[in-house]
Amino acid sequence: MKSTWKIALLATxxxxxxxxxxxxxVDTRYIPSPLLDKPAFPFSAEGLxxxxxxxxxxxxxxxxxxxxxxSWCVSCVAEHPYLMELARKTRDRSDFAMIGVDFRDTREGGxxxxxxHGDPGYRHAFDPEQRxxxxxxxxxxxxxxxxxxxxxxxxxxxGPLYPGWFEQEAMPLIQGMPP
Amino acid sequence: MWIEIAHFATIAALLxxxxxxxxxxxxxxxxxxxxxxxxxxxxxxSAALLTLACAGLILSFLKHDFSVAYVADHASLDLPIxxxxxxxxxxxxxxxxxxxxxxxxxxxxxxxxxxxxxxLSIPYVLAILGTVLAGFLLLVxxxxxxxxxxxxxxxxxxDLNPLLQDPGMVFHPPFLYMGYVGFGIPYAxxxxxxxxxxxxxEWILATRRWTLFSWAMLTTxxxxxAYWAYYELGWGGYWAxxxxxxxxxxxxxxxxxxxxxxxxxxxxxxxxxxxxFLITTTFALSLLGTFLVRSGVLSSVHAFxxxxxxxxxxxxxxxxxxxxxxxxxxxxxxxLKVEARxxxxxxxxxxxxxxxxxxxxxxxxxxxxxxxPLAIETLTEAKVSVGSPYYNKVFIPIMLGLLLLxxxxxxxxxxxxxxxxxxxxxxxPTLAGIGATALALGMGxxxxxGVATAALIGFVAVSHGRxxxxxxxARTGRSGDSILLAPFRLIGRNKRRYGGFVVHxxxxxxxxxxxxxxxFQEEQDLLMxxxxxxxxxxxxxxxxxxxxxxxxxxxxxxASFVVEGxxxxxxxxxxxxxxxxxxxxxxxxxxxxxxxxxxxxxxxxRVDDRWAIRCYRNPLIVWIWWGAGLMALGVVVSLGQGRxxxxxxx
Numbered sequence: 001m002k003s004t005w006k007i008a009l010l011a012t013x014x015x016x017x018x019x020x021x022x023x024x025x026v027d028t029r030y031i032p033s034p035l036l037d038k039p040a041f042p043f044s045a046e047g048l049x050x051x052x053x054x055x056x057x058x059x060x061x062x063x064x065x066x067x068x069x070x071s072w073c074v075s076c077v078a079e080h081p082y083l084m085e086l087a088r089k090t091r092d093r094s095d096f097a098m099i100g101v102d103f104r105d106t107r108e109g110g111x112x113x114x115x116x117h118g119d120p121g122y123r124h125a126f127d128p129e130q131r132x133x134x135x136x137x138x139x140x141x142x143x144x145x146x147x148x149x150x151x152x153x154x155x156x157x158x159g160p161l162y163p164g165w166f167e168q169e170a171m172p173l174i175q176g177m178p179p
Numbered sequence: 180m181w182i183e184i185a186h187f188a189t190i191a192a193l194l195x196x197x198x199x200x201x202x203x204x205x206x207x208x209x210x211x212x213x214x215x216x217x218x219x220x221x222x223x224x225s226a227a228l229l230t231l232a233c234a235g236l237i238l239s240f241l242k243h244d245f246s247v248a249y250v251a252d253h254a255s256l257d258l259p260i261x262x263x264x265x266x267x268x269x270x271x272x273x274x275x276x277x278x279x280x281x282x283x284x285x286x287x288x289x290x291x292x293x294x295x296x297x298x299l300s301i302p303y304v305l306a307i308l309g310t311v312l313a314g315f316l317l318l319v320x321x322x323x324x325x326x327x328x329x330x331x332x333x334x335x336x337x338d339l340n341p342l343l344q345d346p347g348m349v350f351h352p353p354f355l356y357m358g359y360v361g362f363g364i365p366y367a368x369x370x371x372x373x374x375x376x377x378x379x380x381e382w383i384l385a386t387r388r389w390t391l392f393s394w395a396m397l398t399t400x401x402x403x404x405a406y407w408a409y410y411e412l413g414w415g416g417y418w419a420x421x422x423x424x425x426x427x428x429x430x431x432x433x434x435x436x437x438x439x440x441x442x443x444x445x446x447x448x449x450x451x452x453x454x455x456f457l458i459t460t461t462f463a464l465s466l467l468g469t470f471l472v473r474s475g476v477l478s479s480v481h482a483f484x485x486x487x488x489x490x491x492x493x494x495x496x497x498x499x500x501x502x503x504x505x506x507x508x509x510x511x512x513x514x515l516k517v518e519a520r521x522x523x524x525x526x527x528x529x530x531x532x533x534x535x536x537x538x539x540x541x542x543x544x545x546x547x548x549x550x551x552p553l554a555i556e557t558l559t560e561a562k563v564s565v566g567s568p569y570y571n572k573v574f575i576p577i578m579l580g581l582l583l584l585x586x587x588x589x590x591x592x593x594x595x596x597x598x599x600x601x602x603x604x605x606x607x608p609t610l611a612g613i614g615a616t617a618l619a620l621g622m623g624x625x626x627x628x629g630v631a632t633a634a635l636i637g638f639v640a641v642s643h644g645r646x647x648x649x650x651x652x653a654r655t656g657r658s659g660d661s662i663l664l665a666p667f668r669l670i671g672r673n674k675r676r677y678g679g680f681v682v683h684x685x686x687x688x689x690x691x692x693x694x695x696x697x698x699f700q701e702e703q704d705l706l707m708x709x710x711x712x713x714x715x716x717x718x719x720x721x722x723x724x725x726x727x728x729x730x731x732x733x734x735x736x737x738a739s740f741v742v743e744g745x746x747x748x749x750x751x752x753x754x755x756x757x758x759x760x761x762x763x764x765x766x767x768x769x770x771x772x773x774x775x776x777x778x779x780x781x782x783x784x785r786v787d788d789r790w791a792i793r794c795y796r797n798p799l800i801v802w803i804w805w806g807a808g809l810m811a812l813g814v815v816v817s818l819g820q821g822r823x824x825x826x827x828x829x
Contacts, residue, residue: 013463
């Protein structure tokens with residue numbers, strides 16, 4: 001065997017092993033959204049509470065977290081305490097607001113979910129036919145989007161938000177772009 | 180109780196496996212054969228202990244012992260007994276134990292079979308395989324134990340994943356593992372040959388049957404997986420180039436190359452280093468397959484376990500084994516003397532060389548397609564996926580090249596052949612190929628791959644057939660055998676060669692199936708009300724009703740279709756099943772198989788008063804399963820031959 005072949009063989013083996021080593025830390029479930037850094041679809045939809053429309057539009061100086069959920073979704077129950085906490089913590093911030101979108105759901109189901117697990121206080125759009133969810137490319141629940149004051153989607157997370165998400169992922173963006 | 184017995188048996192098997200590594204090596208160093216004998220006894224003991232461990236785990240399943248976490252996760256009270264017994268390998272932990280059990284059985288068998296015949300190799304074989312076994316047992320005991328208790332026990336288990344409650348999936352893992360593990364024996368003999376410096380043909384002759392057996396198991400295992408995907412997943416196909424399907428396919432490709440190239444070393448003493456490289460790569464890829472499935476490094480439907488801790492361990496284990504094997508190969512390669520050379524590019528050995536090149540390029544293609552997304556994601560954070568367009572573009576031409584070589588190989592003699600004689604031998608097969616092309620065009624096949632495959636099927640079939648008939652003529656002329664008996668006597672005389680022929684015919688049948696189902700599948704996606712009809716190919720489907728059915732662990736919505744076809748009327752009933760202990764509904768496609776085509780109906784969601792129905796016409800799909808059957812038969816014939824074929828050219 002020529003020495004070039006020997007080196008090539010060992011280099012290939014080492015290369016594949018290194019790749020696996022690096023690959024072990026990669027979260028294979030993380031999928032970036034093609035909507036990232038694209039303008040968000042504005043919507044104006046009937047509120048889950050029945051008290052007039054819930055509107056998403058670009059407002060100067062205001063970041064909006066849009067959270068898609070449904071009463072049929074088990075992970076949403078797990079996520080809910082953090083949403084409650086986040087809403088309480090950010091109630092007084094002028095640069096941050098939250099909107100829920102209850103999709104593929106019945107009104108009774110959605111309201112029962114809120115009365116059972118607690119009402120975080122912000123408003124929810126009611127989207128039984130998934131019009132908003134389809135526009136936003138939502139394929140599971142929960143999914144959350146962070147929209148900046150210009151109306152651009154800056155963050156997307158498929159799956160529940162975790163405690164500390166706001167400080168770790170949202171704050172750097174919000175502070176990096178002062179109102 | 181049983182689970183503790185199983186647990187202790189596994190721990191004892193680990194200690195015995197460590198003895199199996201150490202004792203033979205001590206024996207060699209001290210020159211004391213009695214120590215090597217200890218290693219042999221260790222191999223028998225660990226096989227017995229692991230048999231006990233598997234029995235203990237299966238008994239825990241049969242007794243519905245839900246205090247065992249693994250049982251509670253993979254069984255329930257209403258799981259049928261057949262799936263209850265086989266749920267042992269329904270999850271990550273149990274299937275690793277199954278892997279280790281197969282390995283220990285194979286080691287014990289090898290220690291018994293090769294003890295007298297290969298006294299010099301056996302200590303190294305025992306030590307190397309002991310290391311592999313110990314590596315797997317460490318994983319089973321410390322990182323993914325199926326023996327953990329869960330107290331207090333739940334009243335009922337979470338049931339086996341409904342998708343796995345299918346005969347295809349029951350047999351898929353054991354066959355695949357027997358294939359993976361089986362290649363460990365030739366691999367260990369190859370390493371022993373390098374360590375003892377006896378890299379002549381002996382290790383190849385000794386392990387020929389192991390190689391054939393493992394290859395047959397791997398082939399069957401892969402086909403069972405494809406069959407399961409076709410019948411159970413309800414998407415009308417059988418192969419998706421999923422990373423884990425690829426993981427089982429790569430060792431198959433290199434093993435196929437190995438099967439062919441060992442013949443060259445036997446007959447012509449060529450390709451010595453190459454064969455060592457091939458078997459090492461095959462076993463390495465088998466381990467890689469296990470790694471890919473079990474570490475969750477690639478996202479795929481198969482990656483049940485997303486546990487980096489386990490991944491790190493498997494990776495370290497694999498790194499040790501790979502670096503040792505390939506390092507040894509590189510270090511010792513120069514001591515291999517090659518006396519012979521390729522005499523002519525027109526010879527059987529060079530046909531085998533090309534066969535090997537094609538198969539290796541095919542392996543590299545699959546490896547690249549499998550690792551590319553991981554590399555891109557790791558290095559750049561972008562997401563890519565490599566799917567069938569890539570594989571179809573690169574892979575099919577390679578396979579067509581292999582088909583061509585398959586037609587040439589058996590008719591071209593060893594050493595060298597005169598060009599005009601070769602052309603004359605290939606004339607009739609070529610004419611048959613042209614005839615098949617015309618026939619394909621006449622049947623309306625327009626796709627170049629379809630036409631090329633048809634041509635090559637004609638070419639290969641006739642080249643094999645002519646060779647067989649010529650041999651038959653020579654035999655009947657010489658021995659006066661009757662026409663009826665002669666073919667069997669002929670096959671019996673050279674089981675290895677004609678077993679190979681049968682495998683080749685199986686591949687032709689399969690190739691026809693691939694072309695039929697790949698190029699001519701028809702699909703309809705409809706919303707139907709009860710009473711609606713549709714026409715698909717020769718079939719007229721009428722949706723006649725929808726109802727409920729139940730079995731002990733599932734309920735289903737069942738649609739009824741009256742199908743009018745060439746053979747009269749039939750009733751097909753696709754289902755959407757809801758297993759009691761699982762949220763996810765599964766589809767049970769209704770399939771009507773004929774030799775020409777399958778009719779395949781899938782029931783989807785309800786939309787108001789209509790139902791989403793998908794139906795497929797899959798031409799020639801059963802040819803794939805029949806082809807696989809022929810391949811298995813061919814290997815059985817081939818296995819019948821002992822090692823008596825080592826003829827030297829005068």
